Amino acid sequence: MKFFAADKPGRRRMAVALVASIVAAAVLQLSPSPTPRKSVPAPPVTIAAPARLADSMNRRVDTMRRGETVVELLQRGGLSPSETGHLLAAAKGLDARRLRAGMSVILRAHPNDSIPSEVVFNLSEDRTLYLTRSTLGWASEEKLIAWQKDTVVVSGTIRSSLYAAMDSARGALLSRPARSELAWTLADVYEYRIDMSRELRDGDKFKVLFELSTAPGGLVRVGEVLAARFEFSRAQVEAIRYEKSGGRAEFFDQNGKSLRMAFLRAPLAFRRISSVFGMRRHPVLGVRRAHKGTDYAASSGTPIRTVGEGTVIFSGRKGGYGNAVEVRHRNGYVTRYGHMRGFATGIRRGSHVGIGQTIGYVGMTGLASGPHLHFEVLVNGAQRDPRRALASKAGLPIPVSERAKFDQLRTAYIEMLDADVEVVALR
Ligand SMILES: [Zn+2]
Incomplete structure (x- = not known):
């Protein structure tokens, strides 16, 4: 805890003190054992009173x-x-x-x-x-207006989706929009490591430490995620927010490797997926055929992003794919995006695209029964399961000179994530 006091006095230290009382404020217990709740009066919120005139006005x-x-x-x-x-x-x-x-x-x-x-x-x-x-x-x-800033831990277990886990986890503490915002933020943090819309499994667990601001009127704002831990079926991935000297804040895992990778795991920001890679009944042709790709159900007009930096090698009409874009990446992989309603400005053969850049919009051109994105990864011309093809090894490590500082921060955050204290109601 000394680290915080020395590094960011004042507010951060207060947050640490607060977290001792409100950490685990919303620990999700799906087991029937209810955790005792105890109300702790919220610290007084200071706002300068305006020079108000008589209330009879x-x-x-x-x-x-x-x-x-x-x-x-x-x-x-x-x-x-x-x-x-x-x-x-x-x-x-x-x-x-x-x-x-x-x-x-x-x-x-x-x-x-x-x-x-x-x-x-x-x-x-x-x-x-x-x-x-x-x-x-x-x-x-x-x-x-003085927003009261708290640091809060939320944990949950995936049952059907990240949204559902948030709903159970946050029931008492956050409004529904704030819960969605937290789910989105968490999906963003892990967007290079996992596609939250289709790769989560029942039983996966998460814990997230984040800043929560509350206005005097009760309005709640989800702030930065400071740290998180996801326990997937095969691996545990931590995300520690850390600002390299002279750099922007970024997330690093427990090994000090950046969570940023060469590829995003999904061509749409966290959305619900309508089918998974494999054999399925094609909704339009009405026959079973290999469906070499992934369909993401999304409303028409949802922006589609390229999962990696590269060069557009195709942009136009392509049979059953309808309006399609193909991007060649540096490692020779090609990603294909189909059924688009339209293309983003400037997307044409030869255009250079950055990772995450919008290349077009979800539609239902070609053989599609409803608006969705058809996404494929091709390696040497053959379709591959994107879940495997885009699986990332590891990102760039923290510079050696900053490793000690990072480890110290990580220790403090993990302590906060795991703090086992009484569960209290925030408000
Ligand atoms: Zn498809």
Whole structure:
């Protein structure tokens, strides 16, 4: 724990202290033994109270419309053109060009006054600008909204899917959108190692340590994943977030090898898959035939990404594949993507594509009964099971000079992941 205090004082140290009480807040126990719950009062959240006027005031909440200017918004709220001018002149830190459609504005007026005396711009999740009118004119004050940042551990066992595991795991703690967000984030962390949509097995287990921010109003935001451990049927893969000196934060496994590889494991971001590699009944031809590839069910228009860097060697109509793209990679592998609705801009024979680049969109051109992506990996011209062909060996290691620092961080994270403490309700 010393590491944190020395490296990132303040917030991080607080997070470590907090985690001692809330770690395992949502340990998923599928076994019937319920873990005792104990409520711990949440630490007080500090937000500077705005210079609020009497609560007897009339309050109106408005939203900035698409294509609207702030002047139009304020005038709709009852401010005259000259009053609007005075307000905007006083509004320090308000960049009218940066205001986005959807921003909410609160206007408050005294019951006998048609002109608002207080205008609140909710600039972002973190910033609010208060403008108040007195006999001296308008005055502005910007408030930062303090999100409470916690570090939380969630663990789960796969039964049908990662989503389902999250649903059980997070029942008490996270909203449904936050649970989905966490599942997506976790799938992103492991996207070079496993295709979460089809390679998970019943009984696989995960633990994830991540930052969770809570706004005073109760809004919850899933932040960075700091560490995770997946126990697949054959292997255990840790993911430790680490920032190499002079580099961006990246995930490394327990051996200090980067989780980044030459290939992504799936051509679509984490989605449900409709069939697996092998023999199956072809939905259109109505006959059994070898289905040399993988079908990913996804809604029409879902972006398709190339699983590796390479050169486009085919882009166009190709029989039953419909609109298809083929990419040749450096190791000689070719990946093929079929049934596309259309191609991404600039994708044509000879184009260079980076890993993860969007090359087109899911559709149902060619022999397809519904929108899906047909994906193949070809090695020396023959189709191979992508699960094997794209299986990665190991990524680049942490530089030797940083290994000790990494190991220290890993030890601290693993300790947090495995901390065996009382289960508490976060809120
Ligand atoms: Zn197919």
